[in-house]
Amino acid sequence: MSLSRRQLLRATGAGFGSLALASLLAEETRGAAPAGPSAHFAAKAKRIIFLFMKGGPSHMDTFDYKPQLQKDDGKPLPFEKPRVQFAPTSELLGSPWKFRRYGESGIAVSELFPHVAELVDDLCIVNSMYGSNSAHGGACMKIHTGSDVFVRPSLGAWLSYGLGTENANLPGFITICPTLAHGGTKNWGAAFLPASCAGTPLGNASLPAEQARVKYVQNARLSLAAQRAQLDLTQSLNQRFLDSTGPDSALEARIKSFELAFRMQTEMPDALELNHESRATHEMYGIDDAKTEDFGRQCLMARRFAERGVRFIQVTHSNTEVQWDQHGSLRKGHEQNAGEVDKPIAGLLRDLKSRGLLEDTLVLWGGEFGRTPTCQGAGRDGRDHNPEGFTMWMAGAGLKTGIQYGATDEYGYYATHDKVHVHDLHATILHLMGLDHLRLTYRHAGRDFRLTDVAGRVVHDIIS
Missing domain, CATH: 3.40.720.10 (Alkaline Phosphatase, subunit A)
Known part of the structure; x- marks a missing residue:
């Protein structure tokens, strides 16, 4: 029996929310942005x-x-x-x-x-x-x-x-x-x-x-930990929907935007403080x-x-x-x-x-x-x-x-x-x-x- 990547993640209990959190913590540890596309030559x-x-x-x-x-x-x-x-x-x-x-x-x-x-x-x-x-x-x-x-x-x-x-x-x-x-x-x-x-x-x-x-950009009511828990639940539901329906660029972009919005709380307020x-x-x-x-x-x-x-x-x-x-x-x-x-x-x-x-x-x-x-x-x-x-x-x-x-x-x-x-x-x-x-x-x-x-x-x- 072969498993898709999504099925494997779900079966092993590694939902999208926990993966996102692990990725976020890893990035904070490295102190750098995640690896992404690269230039064709020296910029x-x-x-x-x-x-x-x-x-x-x-x-x-x-x-x-x-x-x-x-x-x-x-x-x-x-x-x-x-x-x-x-x-x-x-x-x-x-x-x-x-x-x-x-x-x-x-x-x-x-x-x-x-x-x-x-x-x-x-x-x-x-x-x-x-x-x-x-x-x-x-x-x-x-x-x-x-x-x-x-x-x-x-x-x-x-x-x-x-x-x-x-x-x-x-x-x-x-x-x-x-x-x-x-x-x-x-x-x-x-x-x-x-x-x-x-x-x-x-x-x-x-x-x-x-x-x-x-x-x-800042939540006066909830701590970052509480917000992370809420977001993990939301993202796991979104991921479950993706698993059942297949690729959906709009939903995938929304999942990324939720993660970015969460991370922006740590840096955007200071960037805007003239x-x-x-x-x-x-x-x-x-x-x-x-x-x-x-x-x-x-x-x-x-x-x-x-x-x-x-x-x-x-x-x-x-x-x-x-x-x-x-x-x-x-x-x-x-x-x-x-x-x-x-x-x-x-x-x-x-x-x-x-x-x-x-x-x-x-x-x-x-x-x-x-x-x-x-x-x-x-x-x-x-x-x-x-x-x-x-x-x-x-x-x-x-x-x-x-x-x-x-x-x-x-x-x-x-x-x-x-x-x-x-x-x-x-x-x-x-x-x-x-x-x-x-x-x-x-x-x-x-x-x-x-x-x-x-x-x-x-x-x-x-x-x-």
């Missing part, structure tokens, strides 16, 4: 912090200086606009902000980002990004999942699937104050990957960062200033999660009143948005660097697309969506620093030189994390899927 980065600027910052007003655009302000665009446009635009609009050159690299940065500009020698600025969708929903899904039309696993989910976790007591993928619009949960979801790979959201964009908490940080640290992140407090809190949480081994941390700036989506009121909107994030971002980079974390942490900044160099809206004070050419920058592990890679045309409409598609960005990020984007696959519905689909190339020129 330059262990973790990622993605600073997502929801709405699409204007590249020619921030990190892509265009002197010719300034000279030709008010003139017609001298070449064809894209065949597909989100909305009509008119003549060229020079940047309302001045640019200065900073650091040994001499890279020009807008006066919108004076604090980040001081760290320009630590940045790898990609000025030649391009995508395929001019609408927020499709573009947001593209930058997060690699697809603008299908539900696919997010970048963070792929990394969780491919690399596992560095800390079994915290989620491997956390998204802080994510937007619920334009893709919503799909932007941090796992799709057909195991549900445990999905991101854990803390708050959302409509709530202040101070309220970005894990609900019920009062443990010094006054100087709060000032560095701008938490002492009402203007920068909210995003500063998000950035400081990101650093605390990074040093605790969370694999992928997303921080979203999505001011519900004034997003980066300035079809009108460009001057007011971009000044407000940049003013909210500039000091916290610089504080995060300085803090990571001072702690030695920037050596193995990849920081990514950008939105879902850029803006047009042609104007829109009343009073020549707005720009339309532009996926044809935009800027994202990176800092940290494995990158050449103090460089600008690629270029858009002299006005900033189209990526023209050393173009980097969103698939190329994803392939490069996976490479820095030690993963070959061609090999990181998952079989679903009769075919193999990957983050970069059937495209993508690693941009080796920006890797040190």
Whole structure:
């Protein structure tokens, strides 16, 4: 008589709950996360912090200086606009902000980002990004999942699937104050990957960062031992159901989530306690200033999660009143948005660097697309969506620093030189994390899927 693994476990009295407890105790004894998937080759980065600027910052007003655009302000665009446009635009609009050159690299940065500009020698600025969708929903899904039309696993989910976790007591993928619009949960979801790979959201964009908490993370009524006994009973019942019905990915994910929730009690409360940080640290992140407090809190949480081994941390700036989506009121909107994030971002980079974390942490900044160099809206004070050419920058592990890679045309409409598609960005990020984007696959519905689909190339020129 042959026995299945599940039947053997049940017959020998080793139910799921007792196995989970034994595993947990063993992990505590070792002081490390359980063995999981491994990288394809030596990684330059262990973790990622993605600073997502929801709405699409204007590249020619921030990190892509265009002197010719300034000279030709008010003139017609001298070449064809894209065949597909989100909305009509008119003549060229020079940047309302001045640019200065900073650091040994001499890279020009807008006066919108004076604090980040001081760290320009630590940045790898990609000025030649391009995508395929001019609408927020499709573009947001593209930058997060690699697809603008299908539900696919997010970048963070792929990394969780491919690399596992560095800390079994915290989620491997956390998204802080994510937007619920334009893709919503799909932007941090796992799709057909195991549900445990999905991101854990803390708050959302409509709530202040101070309220970005894990609900019920501590039980005031029951001790850990009592909770463990309850959980063992629940898990044994769940396992019995699995034994009788066969594989059930949703239930198996729920079993894992219950175990993670139990373990999170030991570490999540401390990770979220920003009062443990010094006054100087709060000032560095701008938490002492009402203007920068909210995003500063998000950035400081990101650093605390990074040093605790969370694999992928997303921080979203999505001011519900004034997003980066300035079809009108460009001057007011971009000044407000940049003013909210500039000091916290610089504080995060300085803090990571001072702690030695920037050596193995990849920081990514950008939105879902850029803006047009042609104007829109009343009073020549707005720009339309532009996926044809935009800027994202990176800092940290494995990158050449103090460089600008690629270029858009002299006005900033189209990526023209050393173009980097969103698939190329994803392939490069996976490479820095030690993963070959061609090999990181998952079989679903009769075919193999990957983050970069059937495209993508690693941009080796920006890797040190």
